Amino acid sequence: MLNSKARRKIxxxxxxxxxxxxxxxxxxxxxxxxxxxxxxxxxxxxTSAHIMAIISxxxxxxxxxxxxxxxxxxxxxGMVLGNLACMEQWGNIVRVVFxxxxxxxxxxxxxxxxxxxVHAQFIYDDQGFESSIFDHDANLTDxxxxxxxxxxxxxxxxxxxxxxxxxxxxxxxxxxxxxxESWLWKWGWDLRGNYVRSGKFQLxxxxxxxxxxxxxxxxxxxxxxxxxxxxxxxxGREKDLIRW
Numbered sequence: 001m002l003n004s005k006a007r008r009k010i011x012x013x014x015x016x017x018x019x020x021x022x023x024x025x026x027x028x029x030x031x032x033x034x035x036x037x038x039x040x041x042x043x044x045x046x047t048s049a050h051i052m053a054i055i056s057x058x059x060x061x062x063x064x065x066x067x068x069x070x071x072x073x074x075x076x077x078g079m080v081l082g083n084l085a086c087m088e089q090w091g092n093i094v095r096v097v098f099x100x101x102x103x104x105x106x107x108x109x110x111x112x113x114x115x116x117x118v119h120a121q122f123i124y125d126d127q128g129f130e131s132s133i134f135d136h137d138a139n140l141t142d143x144x145x146x147x148x149x150x151x152x153x154x155x156x157x158x159x160x161x162x163x164x165x166x167x168x169x170x171x172x173x174x175x176x177x178x179x180x181e182s183w184l185w186k187w188g189w190d191l192r193g194n195y196v197r198s199g200k201f202q203l204x205x206x207x208x209x210x211x212x213x214x215x216x217x218x219x220x221x222x223x224x225x226x227x228x229x230x231x232x233x234x235x236g237r238e239k240d241l242i243r244w
Contacts, residue, residue, distance in 0.1 A: 108169035
């Protein structure tokens with residue numbers, strides 16, 4: 001039997017305001033600060049490099065299943081316990097992962113698992129709960145519809161371009177998404193819509209560019225993250241900034 005001192009040690013300290021620490025970061029931008037021009041534009045519009053950096057830098061032993069586990073944890077904890085941080089993190093993950101077009105072919109086993117996990121969560125969302133994972137964010141439904149519409153189109157392009165060179169794992173990505181898309185008709189989600197392949201796009205740093213999704217022109221460095229000449233104070237910090 002535990003004595004009173006031992007019981008105090010294992011008792012939960014509800015006075016602390018602990019913050020959940022996630023593997024998948026809530027990044028404002030999905031391109032590397034070291035990237036410039038064409039590379040930066042491509043990374044902003046296709047999050048594959050960003051996710052691969054998360055896997056290599058944040059996941060234990062570079063195990064991509066940790067991202068899928070976090071996706072599952074956030075959905076269950078968010079819906080069962082009503083944890084808003086987990087609901088928001090779930091939305092963050094699906095928004096970013098389904099913009100990783102190239103990754104669907106480069107890491108097909110991982111991507112098939114992601115699709116199947118989200119598909120299962122949508123089924124539970126429809127049948128298992130009175131509320132929905134989408135209730136916490138008024139924009140999430142429309143955002144995800146558009147993201148999945150673009151993802152479907154890009155996935156189909158890649159599957160067709162590989163032709164007879166497709167591996168079994170890559171084919172399974174297409175099969176998993178086809179099953180997911182078929183189920184989405186139940187919610188009235190039509191992913192067959194066309195989307196703009198060229199025109200003006202706003203990057204995550206606020207920069208607006210003219211680009212095509214497939215073939216980018218070399219970009220001048222503009223926007224918030226463009227290199228500029230600044231005056232530094234004695235401590236090496238930029239002058240005239242508002243500090244907290």
